[in-house]
Each structure stands twice: as structure tokens, then as C-alpha cells.
Amino acid sequence: MKRKLKCNLISVLVCISLQMFSTSYAHEIDLKEISIKHPMIPIFNSKMKTATGYFTIVNKRNKTDELIMVKTDFAKAMMHLSKIDENGIASMEHVNKVIIPGNSSVVFEQGSLHIMFTQLREPLEEYMDQKVTLVFKNLGDIVVDFQVEKVTQEMKMNNNHNH
Numbered sequence: 810m811k812r813k814l815k816c817n818l819i820s821v822l823v824c825i826s827l828q829m830f831s832t833s834y835a836h837e838i839d840l841k842e843i844s845i846k847h848p849m850i851p852i853f854n855s856k857m858k859t860a861t862g863y864f865t866i867v868n869k870r871n872k873t874d875e876l877i878m879v880k881t882d883f884a885k886a887m888m889h890l891s892k893i894d895e896n897g898i899a900s901m902e903h904v905n906k907v908i909i910p911g912n913s914s915v916v917f918e919q920g921s922l923h924i925m926f927t928q929l930r931e932p933l934e935e936y937m938d939q940k941v942t943l944v945f946k947n948l949g950d951i952v953v954d955f956q957v958e959k960v961t962q963e964m965k966m967n968n969n970h971n972h
């Protein structure tokens with residue numbers, strides 16, 4: 810009897826640690842109210858003075874929420890929206906908040922919404938995750954590990970990030 814109990818306890822512990830591992834590996838936050846999918850920061854070289862952050866927010870509630878601020882220790886962070894005008898000129902503007910309607914998702918991606926990181930404290934390095942706090946009006950602060958990923962030449966050429 811005693812022995813069986815011990816075995817069960819061990820399998821529960823193994824199960825918990827496996828779950829913890831898979832969560833951190835996936836770089837994904839899945840809460841009851843919200844999911845943050847594939848948070849990543851692409852890097853091209855080690856001399857970058859600015860960087861961008863991409864991810865997807867899935868609002869699982871019926872209620873609208875708003876992303877009202879982004880904070881980090883490694884850089885100054887703000888939300889930007891990239892646009893291309895009728896002459897094909899790319900520009901971006903600062904946005905104070907991003908509305909996430911209930912039961913829908915908002916994608917931060919290249920050429921659209923993104924987090925702009927400036928005044929980097931130290932160079933970003935591949936596999937060195939960076940913590941970013943997303944501040945929601947209703948849900949409050951959610952700390953997310955952004956995966957720093959080296960990107961291909963192709964993506965670099967498409968990256969028209971003019972400041």
C-alpha cells in the first residue's frame with residue numbers, strides 16, 4: 810500500500826515537470842482568458858540598435874480588452890503600426906492602445922502591428938529569451954518570454970523598417 814502511493818507520487822511529479830518543460834519550450838502562454846502565441850524577436854546581426862517583437866493575442870472571453878502598454882528591462886518599448894502609403898513608402902506610427910475584441914485574435918507581425926524596442930541595454934543574442942510585460946486594461950500585467958530568433962536573409966530584405 811505504502812509502495813503504491815510512492816509510485817503514484819513519482820508519476821505525478823514527472824508529469825508536472827514535463828508540463829513545465831513543454832510550456833517553456835513552446836514560448837506560449839495559455840491562460841483561461843487569453844493566449845499569447847509565438848512571441849518572438851527576430852535578429853539579423855549583433856549590432857542592431859533597435860528590434861521588433863511579434864506575437865499573437867487570442868482573447869478567449871466575450872469581453873473586449875485592450876493592450877495599453879508594453880514594458881521591458883532590456884530596452885525602451887512601445888507599440889507601433891507599420892503602414893505603406895499609395896506611393897509604396899513605408900512608415901510607422903506610435904499607437905497608445907490596441908483593442909482586442911472578445912473571442913478574436915490580434916496579430917503583431919511584420920508590416921503591421923509590432924512592439925518597437927529601442928535603446929537596447931545590450932545586444933540581443935539568439936536563444937537568450939527576453940521578458941516583456943504586456944499590460945492589459947482588464948487582465949492586468951502578463952509577463953511573456955520572447956524568443957530571440959536569428960532570421961534568414963530573405964526576411965531581412967523584406968524588413969522595411971525605417972525610422
Ligand SMILES: [Cu+2]
Binds near residue numbers: 890923
Ligand atoms: Cu516600429
